[in-house]
Amino acid sequence: MKVMTQAxxxxxxxxxxxDDDLGIVDALAQLTFLIQGTLAKHxxxxxxxxxxxxxxxxxxxxxxxxxxLARLLDLDKSSVTxxxxxxxRRGFVRRAPSAxxxxxxxxxxxxxxxxxxxxxxxxxxxxxxxxxxxxxVVERKRLSTLATRVVMAVAA
Amino acid sequence: MKVMTQAxxxxxxxxxxxDDDLGIVDALAQLTFLIQGTLAKHxxxxxxxxxxxxxxxxxxxxxxxxxxLARLLDLDKSSVTxxxxxxxRRGFVRRAPSAxxxxxxxxxxxxxxxxxxxxxxxxxxxxxxxxxxxxxVVERKRLSTLATRVVMAVAA
DNA sequence: TATTGTTATACTCTATAACTATA
DNA sequence: TATAGTTATAGAGTATAACAATA
Numbered sequence: 589m590k591v592m593t594q595a596x597x598x599x600x601x602x603x604x605x606x607d608d609d610l611g612i613v614d615a616l617a618q619l620t621f622l623i624q625g626t627l628a629k630h631x632x633x634x635x636x637x638x639x640x641x642x643x644x645x646x647x648x649x650x651x652x653x654x655x656x657l658a659r660l661l662d663l664d665k666s667s668v669t670x671x672x673x674x675x676x677r678r679g680f681v682r683r684a685p686s687a688x689x690x691x692x693x694x695x696x697x698x699x700x701x702x703x704x705x706x707x708x709x710x711x712x713x714x715x716x717x718x719x720x721x722x723x724x725v726v727e728r729k730r731l732s733t734l735a736t737r738v739v740m741a742v743a744a
Numbered sequence: 745m746k747v748m749t750q751a752x753x754x755x756x757x758x759x760x761x762x763d764d765d766l767g768i769v770d771a772l773a774q775l776t777f778l779i780q781g782t783l784a785k786h787x788x789x790x791x792x793x794x795x796x797x798x799x800x801x802x803x804x805x806x807x808x809x810x811x812x813l814a815r816l817l818d819l820d821k822s823s824v825t826x827x828x829x830x831x832x833r834r835g836f837v838r839r840a841p842s843a844x845x846x847x848x849x850x851x852x853x854x855x856x857x858x859x860x861x862x863x864x865x866x867x868x869x870x871x872x873x874x875x876x877x878x879x880x881v882v883e884r885k886r887l888s889t890l891a892t893r894v895v896m897a898v899a900a
Numbered sequence: 901t902a903t904t905g906t907t908a909t910a911c912t913c914t915a916t917a918a919c920t921a922t923a
Numbered sequence: 924t925a926t927a928g929t930t931a932t933a934g935a936g937t938a939t940a941a942c943a944a945t946a
Contacts (some may be wrong), residue, residue, distance in 0.1 A: 608889065608892065608893075609885070609888050609889050609892050610888065610891075610892045610895070611888060612872070612873065612876055612884050612885075612887065612888040613868075613869050613872045613873060615887075615888045615889075615891035615892045615895065616775070616779055616872055616876075616887075616888075616891055617779065617783075617868075617872070618891075618895045619772070619775075619776070619891045619894060619895055620775070620776045620779040620780055620783075622894075622895060622898055623772055623773065623776040624776055624780060627773075627776075637935070637936080639935080639936060639937090640935095653904080653905090654904070654905060654906095655903085655904060655905080663936090663937075663938090664937070664938055664939080665904080665905065665906090666905085666906075666907080666937085666938070666939080666940095667936070667937050667938070668905090669905070669906060669907085670935080670936070670937080671935090671936075671937095674935075674936090686904095689903090689904080689945080689946075690904095690944085690945060690946085691903065691904040691905070691944065691945045691946070692903090692904055692905075692945095693904085693905075712769075712773075713769050716768065716769045716772055716773070717768070717769060719894055719897070719898050720768055720772075720894055722893060722894060722897035723890065723893065723894065727890060728768050729765070729768075730886060730890065731768065731771075731772075731887070731890040731891070731894075732765050732766065732767060732768040732771045732772075733764065733765050733771075734879065734883060734886065734887040734890070735766075735771035735772055735774075735775045735887070736764065736765050736766045736771045737764075737878060737879065738775060738778075738875055738876055738878060738879065738887075739766070739771065739774045739775055739778060741875070741878035742778055742875050793912065793913080795912075795913060795914090796912090809927075809928090810927070810928060810929095811926085811927060811928080819913090819914075819915090820914070820915055820916080821927075821928065821929090822914085822915070822916080822917095822928085822929075822930080822931095823913070823914050823915070824928090825928070825929055825930085826912080826913070826914080827912090827913075827914095830912075830913090842927095845922080845923075845926090845927080846921085846922060846923085846927095847921065847922045847923070847926065847927040847928070848922095848926090848927050848928075849927085849928075
């Protein structure tokens with residue numbers, strides 16, 4: 589089994605804020621590495637690369653064409669061909685002809701693929717929940733709401 | 745120039761919490777993809793892979809041996825050889841003989857390397873600050889403190 | 901002609917195993 | 924013998940360019 593991608597920051601903390609606060613940039617940067625590391629750990633535990641994990645994750649509630657998949661993953665269509673090839677070879681996804689356009693195909697999860705990505709998701713959820721156990725219920729709710737607002741604002 | 749790694753979640757939101765709150769797991773997951781995408785964008789803008797970015801980031805305040813570098817980056821030593829080879833070829837790092845142990849070498853940034861990683865860091869800082877502009881000063885401070893506490897708790 | 905997907909090719913990144921030099 | 928680093932090799936992941944089939 590491969591080793592997990594590490595959670596070391598590419599951006600070091602500047603400590604203008606005192607020991608109890610890294611500043612918004614470094615706090616979020618470090619939190620990010622922490623959480624990505626957690627996800628990578630569970631992916632690795634299921635013998636999945638991050639690329640495969642992202643592919644299977646995206647397919648949980650979609651049956652996109654290769655073109656759409658390329659857009660969703662922000663990859664070149666030729667990269668998606670290889671990614672799907674390898675996932676199909678492992679039995680996690682299938683290609684199926686598209687109904688309307690005979691040029692295009694649709695990619696969907698197999699039950700094995702769904703099973704493996706669900707396991708990654710479940711482990712990830714447990715670990716993130718555990719990591720935030722140091723906060724009270726109210727604080728956790730606050731963090732959740734604030735993070736949501738940032739995500740929403742950027743998406744908008 | 746390469747295209748940035750995308751910020752699409754491998755974990756989809758479950759909406760038990762209403763539209764204003766994704767729940768702690770999904771909120772943090774999505775925030776993570778957002779921030780990683782930002783870092784990847786600025787790395788790409790400097791024509792750096794994430795692996796090279798991580799290498800240069802780690803070297804900002806260290807001159808480690810190859811062995812130490814492998815531990816810091818959580819890579820096999822043979823992977824580090826290649827990573828440093830390519831960085832050295834581009835003039836970003838240099839190998840220097842280690843004083844005490846003639847088996848080992850120390851890796852350090854060149855001024856070109858420092859310049860390029862500082863540019864990535866600067867752009868990243870601006871974008872993260874911008875992304876949190878939707879929050880008030882008090883809210884930003886709160887987010888920063890909460891994130892810091894989670895990071896510290898996990899590190900401990 | 902334009903679009904969808906694949907193939908050919910090249911490079912980065914990563915690991916394992918075998919090797920060299922030093923301790 | 925054990926450790927530090929490199930080399931050889933193999934495979935995943937990615938992009939660009941050229942191609943075939945369909946629209």
